[in-house]
Amino acid sequence: xxxxxxxxxxxxxxxxxxxxxxxxxxxxxxxxxxxxxxxxxxxxxxxxxxxxxxxxxxxxxxxxxxxxxxxxxxxxxxxxxxxxxxxxxxxxxxxxxxxxxxxxxxxxxxxxxxxxxxxxxxxxxxxxxxxxxxxxxxxxxxxxxxxxxxxxxxxxxxxxxxxxxxxxxxxxxxxxxxxxxxxxxxxxxxxxxxxxxxxxxxxxxxxxxxxxxxxxxxxxxxxxxxxxxxxxxxxxxxxxxxxxxx
Amino acid sequence: xxxxxxxxxxxxxxxxxxxxxxxxxxxxxxxxxxxxxxxxxxxxxxxxxxxxxxxxxxxxxxxxxxxxxxxxxxxxxxxxxxxxxxxxxxxxxxxxxxxxxxxxxxxxxxxxxxxxxxxxxxxxxxxxxxxxxxxxxxxxxxxxxxxxxxxxxxxxxxxxxxxxxxxxxxxxxxxxxxxxxxxxxxxxxxxxxxxxxxxxxxxxxxxxxxxxxxxxxxxxxxxxxxxxxxxxxxxxxxxxxxxxxx
Numbered sequence: 001x002x003x004x005x006x007x008x009x010x011x012x013x014x015x016x017x018x019x020x021x022x023x024x025x026x027x028x029x030x031x032x033x034x035x036x037x038x039x040x041x042x043x044x045x046x047x048x049x050x051x052x053x054x055x056x057x058x059x060x061x062x063x064x065x066x067x068x069x070x071x072x073x074x075x076x077x078x079x080x081x082x083x084x085x086x087x088x089x090x091x092x093x094x095x096x097x098x099x100x101x102x103x104x105x106x107x108x109x110x111x112x113x114x115x116x117x118x119x120x121x122x123x124x125x126x127x128x129x130x131x132x133x134x135x136x137x138x139x140x141x142x143x144x145x146x147x148x149x150x151x152x153x154x155x156x157x158x159x160x161x162x163x164x165x166x167x168x169x170x171x172x173x174x175x176x177x178x179x180x181x182x183x184x185x186x187x188x189x190x191x192x193x194x195x196x197x198x199x200x201x202x203x204x205x206x207x208x209x210x211x212x213x214x215x216x217x218x219x220x221x222x223x224x225x226x227x228x229x230x231x232x233x234x235x236x237x238x239x240x241x242x243x244x245x246x
Numbered sequence: 247x248x249x250x251x252x253x254x255x256x257x258x259x260x261x262x263x264x265x266x267x268x269x270x271x272x273x274x275x276x277x278x279x280x281x282x283x284x285x286x287x288x289x290x291x292x293x294x295x296x297x298x299x300x301x302x303x304x305x306x307x308x309x310x311x312x313x314x315x316x317x318x319x320x321x322x323x324x325x326x327x328x329x330x331x332x333x334x335x336x337x338x339x340x341x342x343x344x345x346x347x348x349x350x351x352x353x354x355x356x357x358x359x360x361x362x363x364x365x366x367x368x369x370x371x372x373x374x375x376x377x378x379x380x381x382x383x384x385x386x387x388x389x390x391x392x393x394x395x396x397x398x399x400x401x402x403x404x405x406x407x408x409x410x411x412x413x414x415x416x417x418x419x420x421x422x423x424x425x426x427x428x429x430x431x432x433x434x435x436x437x438x439x440x441x442x443x444x445x446x447x448x449x450x451x452x453x454x455x456x457x458x459x460x461x462x463x464x465x466x467x468x469x470x471x472x473x474x475x476x477x478x479x480x481x482x483x484x485x486x487x488x489x490x491x492x
Binding site (some may be wrong): 116120123125126127129130136150152153154156157164187220222223224225226227228229230231233234236237240241243244 | 248362366369370372373374375376391396398400402403433439462467468469470471472473474476477478480482483486487490
């Protein structure tokens, strides 16, 4: 049985301010929760599970980090329209990426606002083994429940941080390549061994103040009439282009 | 001023049954509505626009196909949480694609259920100039308002139809290549000049009864730890692979 203040606390984690102050975020869904318990048990603060789920996976739970809840309680603490047996409060991870010592390929995101797109981009970065995802400060919060959901667990594996992208790029010494609608055809571009791949905002593209920092603009060739591609799709296609040549 | 029955009729078009019986669908948003008026005026049944929008683009409207509505009325007939100045009732287009005479590259979708994914896939097909999108009968309806929205206008340009995919593939004489998690690395595959590219359901992949019809399974190579890619992203990456080699 959950106390009123416990319910209120978990509900409050739908807000970024509360998540950050408490250094935690929410994960929902049976598959991702099982993955959490198996791979990063040290990050788990508390698991709230319905009886059926608890009994099915009892051996995986640390006894001091699980509470069995009723369906009604689950419904109250869940962010989903259809709660999925379990809600987990998880510790946030902190990563850093300084311009002078962040190695490998960095996927930089300029003002990605849609949670679904952000989650999809994290999943792409995870699939293509990107070393770090660097978000401008006005990107949607990675710990937003919709981002966590759309990332299908990748939020737990990908290294990421938020920064003033403009300052970062000014200090960064390697190549900065941006996916835009007015670049060279990307298949003619030779990607170096490391650098920043920059993806712009869904509607506005890359903000003007970043343009002087670009080494090269590249474009996914069009064969039809669509004006643009979805930001999640575009990032996936460019990452494939980068990896297939690397 | 709209009559009660007019409001009720437009609201009813959120349901597939009503859309199909009336042979129409709804389009919302200023940009896509302007595109409609410019490129396919013959498909427009009626435009419901607020005064500001009507006055800004008066010359584009056919006088017998526009009604100026109040903000309150727009709110009632809109499917969006934040209505965008205009709702258009548009005639559905009917295309066909028979196994013996559907030419070029066909993008076949097996049980794509998420409206956002379907819209994204249509946008990809439009960008990469795919000749036809063939949907299994249990795919989400292309005229679902969320699909229309996510397709960013591509629903107006892409040729598509619904069919029993299993029967279609049995009768189809050219190559059928499927994107799966257990195929050959796609970069080693030589795409022929035409064929079917098959994309499976978001969670379950390609249904078993279609497997005997496949000529080849291909896979997007993984470089990290994600279990899979989003169906919209995967279709975009494979379409780029197809076009860059074609």
